Amino acid sequence: MIRKDFTAVSAFSVIAAFAAGAALCSQFSQTDLQVGLQASTPVLWAVEAVIFGTAVFIWCSRASFFGWILGIASLMIFRVAVASAGGMVVVFTQGMGDPGAALEQTAGLVPRACAILFSLMACYPLRVFLPLRESQAIRRGRGFADSAAVRSATAATGDGDRGLLIVTVKNRADDEEQVPAFTPQAASPGAVPRLDIEGEIELPLSRVLTLLPEEVVTDKALALGDSQSLIISLDAIHPQLREGQVLFTLGELRGMLPPAVRKALVQPSDSEAEVESTPVALPLEVIVPQLPPEALELPPPSPPSWAEVDGTDTIVFATT
Amino acid sequence: MASINYALKEISCKVVYYGPGMCGKTTNLQYIHQHTVPDKRGNMVSLATPGERTLFFDFLPLEASQVHGFRTKFQLYTVPGQVMYNSTRKLVLRAVDGIIFVCDSQWDKMRENVESFRNLAENLASYGYSLETTPYVVQYNKRDLDNTAPVDYLQYTINPRQVPQFEAVAIQGDGVFDTLNCICTLVLAQMPQKQKAGTI
Numbered sequence: 001m002i003r004k005d006f007t008a009v010s011a012f013s014v015i016a017a018f019a020a021g022a023a024l025c026s027q028f029s030q031t032d033l034q035v036g037l038q039a040s041t042p043v044l045w046a047v048e049a050v051i052f053g054t055a056v057f058i059w060c061s062r063a064s065f066f067g068w069i070l071g072i073a074s075l076m077i078f079r080v081a082v083a084s085a086g087g088m089v090v091v092f093t094q095g096m097g098d099p100g101a102a103l104e105q106t107a108g109l110v111p112r113a114c115a116i117l118f119s120l121m122a123c124y125p126l127r128v129f130l131p132l133r134e135s136q137a138i139r140r141g142r143g144f145a146d147s148a149a150v151r152s153a154t155a156a157t158g159d160g161d162r163g164l165l166i167v168t169v170k171n172r173a174d175d176e177e178q179v180p181a182f183t184p185q186a187a188s189p190g191a192v193p194r195l196d197i198e199g200e201i202e203l204p205l206s207r208v209l210t211l212l213p214e215e216v217v218t219d220k221a222l223a224l225g226d227s228q229s230l231i232i233s234l235d236a237i238h239p240q241l242r243e244g245q246v247l248f249t250l251g252e253l254r255g256m257l258p259p260a261v262r263k264a265l266v267q268p269s270d271s272e273a274e275v276e277s278t279p280v281a282l283p284l285e286v287i288v289p290q291l292p293p294e295a296l297e298l299p300p301p302s303p304p305s306w307a308e309v310d311g312t313d314t315i316v317f318a319t320t
Numbered sequence: 321m322a323s324i325n326y327a328l329k330e331i332s333c334k335v336v337y338y339g340p341g342m343c344g345k346t347t348n349l350q351y352i353h354q355h356t357v358p359d360k361r362g363n364m365v366s367l368a369t370p371g372e373r374t375l376f377f378d379f380l381p382l383e384a385s386q387v388h389g390f391r392t393k394f395q396l397y398t399v400p401g402q403v404m405y406n407s408t409r410k411l412v413l414r415a416v417d418g419i420i421f422v423c424d425s426q427w428d429k430m431r432e433n434v435e436s437f438r439n440l441a442e443n444l445a446s447y448g449y450s451l452e453t454t455p456y457v458v459q460y461n462k463r464d465l466d467n468t469a470p471v472d473y474l475q476y477t478i479n480p481r482q483v484p485q486f487e488a489v490a491i492q493g494d495g496v497f498d499t500l501n502c503i504c505t506l507v508l509a510q511m512p513q514k515q516k517a518g519t520i
Contacts, residue, residue, distance in 0.1 A: 244430035244477050285427040288473050296472050301482040306455045309509040316385040317497060318357040 010125035018082060021118025025086025026093070029111040041107075048076060048116060055120055059127040067130040074126070078119035079112075086111060199234040201290050203282060205261060211280050212250060212265075221264035228258050237287060238295055246287060251276040321415040322511060324390070332393045333507050335500075336412055338440050339422035340432035341373065341401030344461040344490040348422065349378050349398055351493045352500065356382060375400060377412050387508055394504055401436065410443045418507035419456035420499055422490075423478055425468035430477060437478055455506035458485040459499045464492070 049072055056063060056071035063071065083106040090106070106115070205225035209217050230253075240246045254262055254276075268276055288296075322333045337345040346366065353364040362381035369375050378398040383391060399409040421440065423433045444450055458479045460471060471487060479485050484502050488495030 241473075242434075242477050242480075244432075244434035281431075283427070284430060284469065284473075285467065288469065296476045298475060298480050298482060303481055303483045304452050304455075306453070306506055306510050307483055309506055317352075317382060317500065318360045318385075319355050319497065320357060 006125060006128050010128075013125055014122045017118050017122035018078070018085070021082040021115055021122065022085030022089055024114045024118065025083055025106050025111045026089035028114050029086060029090060029106040029108060030094070044109075044112065045076075048079065051116060052076060052079075052120075056127070056130070059124065060130050060132070062132045063130045064133045067132065071123075071127070071130055075119055075123050078123050079115045082115040082119050082122070083107065083111060086115065197234050197238060197292060197295055199292055199295075201232050201234060201237055201287050203230040203232065203286055205230050205258070207283060207286065208253070208280075209261075211282070212253070213275050213278050216250065216266045216275060218264055218266065221261050224258075224261045224264055228261060230256060230258075232256060232282075234291075234295065237282075241288075241291075241295070244284075246282045246284065247279045248282065249276065250278045250280060253280055322417045322507070324511070328391075329389060330391045330393060331387070331508070331511065332395065333417040333504070334395045334397065334415055335418045335420065335503055335507065336416045337396065337398040337420045337422055338409070338413075338436065339401055340424060340429060340436040341403075343401060343422045343424035343429070343433075343436075344459075344488070345398040345401065345422050346378050347490040348420070348459075348461075348488075348496050348499075349380050349396055351490060351496045352382070352396065353380050355493065355497075360384075373400070373402065375405075376408055384504060392504070392508065394507075396500075403435075406439065406443070409439070410446060413440075413443050413449075414447060416444075416449070416454060417510075418503040419451075419454060420459055420503050421456055421478070422459045422461050422488075423474060425460050425462045425474060426465060427467050427469050430469060430473075433474075434477055455503060455510060457483060457499055457503045457506070459488045459490075459495060460485065461488045461490050461495075463487045463494075464489045 052072045052075035053068065055075065056068055060067070060071070087106040106112075205228045206222070208230050209222055209225045236248075237246050248256075251268070254265065254268070257265070322331065324331050337348055339345050346368075349364060353361060360383045364378065364380040366378045367376040368378075377400070378396075380396040382394045382396060384394060386392065397412050399405075399412045419440065421437060423429075441451055444454060460474050462468060471485075475482065475485065484506075486495045486499045486502070488499060490496055
């Protein structure tokens with residue numbers, strides 16, 4: 001697999017480093033440069049492994065264990081290749097008949113160090129191919145995608161072959177202690193321009209009483225309410241129609257009730273003050289049918305400019 | 321945001337179904353998914369709660385007929401309608417090209433419809449968009465139920481400007497494709513202007 005972060009420049013640098021390493025290795029193998037330090041071959045290999053392991057760790061700390069081992073092995077192979085190439089250069093340039101002797105010379109300390117250095121330079125661009133550790137997040141995500149919940153959800157819907165995937169997730173909102181409640185807001189009467197429409201809306205009182213707070217409604221009031229209606233001026237209702245609700249507080253509704261029913265309710269002095277300010281939503285399904293046509297009259301159409309479409313290019317979806 | 325790939329001759333647009341909770345947004349998408357030819361749509365992804373309420377969004381990619389030699393692709397999204405998921409709704413609205421506002425026609429949902437519509441305007445404003453510049457249509461869903469408000473009252477509350485509106489029964493598929501076709505037409509019709517403005 002060609003990776004986009006391994007470019008032609010990277011490939012060239014690998015080749016260039018390899019060639020330079022081989023040339024220098026061959027050069028150093030022919031000099032009389034003596035290094036006092038002598039070490040056995042296994043020790044040298046071990047030192048090489050440590051150097052290469054450290055290099056791989058620095059280059060790619062996220063490499064997996066397999067990637068780390070692969071990196072060290074690759075570097076060692078490269079080091080041997082550079083040294084061997086250096087030995088071959090000696091054979092060809094010096095006309096030495098014994099390649100083995102030439103290779104022994106490149107195994108000296110100085111040529112070896114040169115080979116190590118240039119193998120590091122050559123392999124540095126190749127670090128992008130090292131396999132990486134899976135991050136915790138990716139592991140969790142993949143586990144979720146492969147989880148039994150997903151498989152069972154797909155099977156349960158019976159739409160697995162349609163590609164419909166419904167994943168049920170525990171609703172974290174259920175665990176929250178405080179969830180912002182969606183409460184209807186009382187409309188401000190002045191928000192909508194009031195039309196000069198006369199009229200009244202008549203609401204069955206029995207229906208209205210069922211909407212009042214329970215602690216205020218008495219049996220006597222309910223009995224009286226069966227045969228009476230609540231009359232509300234259209235002026236008071238119309239500004240709220242566009243809000244999708246018609247709200248009055250309990251205190252406001254008290255003033256609109258027939259006197260007998262008003263007296264039958266629990267009196268304000270006896271009920272808590274906050275109960276009086278409780279908003280009561282009147283039934284729209286009773287109000288709206290009684291509205292005169294002009295109450296719901298719309299202004300002249302004023303769609304935005306994007307709505308002006310000639311319709312010649314109609315979109316068609318391929319339906320079954 | 322809409323994108324045009326001249327090399328592949330493809331136009332890609334994003335359409336969002338918006339509305340209060342349980343109004344039928346996901347139902348719209350499910351119906352579209354079940355009734356479009358499989359090779360013209362992708363998999364529908366739904367992230368929902370055990371009660372089948374949308375938690376994050378629903379997503380469905382669709383391909384439509386060619387327009388002026390360009391393949392048209394639409395990415396359909398729905399938002400979670402519950403009030404508490406406003407931040408998610410805002411995220412889904414990012415880079416939107418067209419909106420279908422789904423209303424629940426029931427009487428006791430009227431206030432939620434109004435609140436949701438205002439919420440839509442607020443969330444668009446947070447990105448510098450507005451309903452003046454973003455095409456939208458209104459779908460009055462659940463017209464088959466008994467306790468529904470008349471369309472003229474729904475128009476009065478939600479659509480006084482009288483942008484295109486459709487009555488629908490999404491669970492049966494009535495009005496679903498009509499609504500979708502209309503918004504897609506409006507979105508594509510706006511492409512030349514957006515190109516001139518340099519927004520695509």
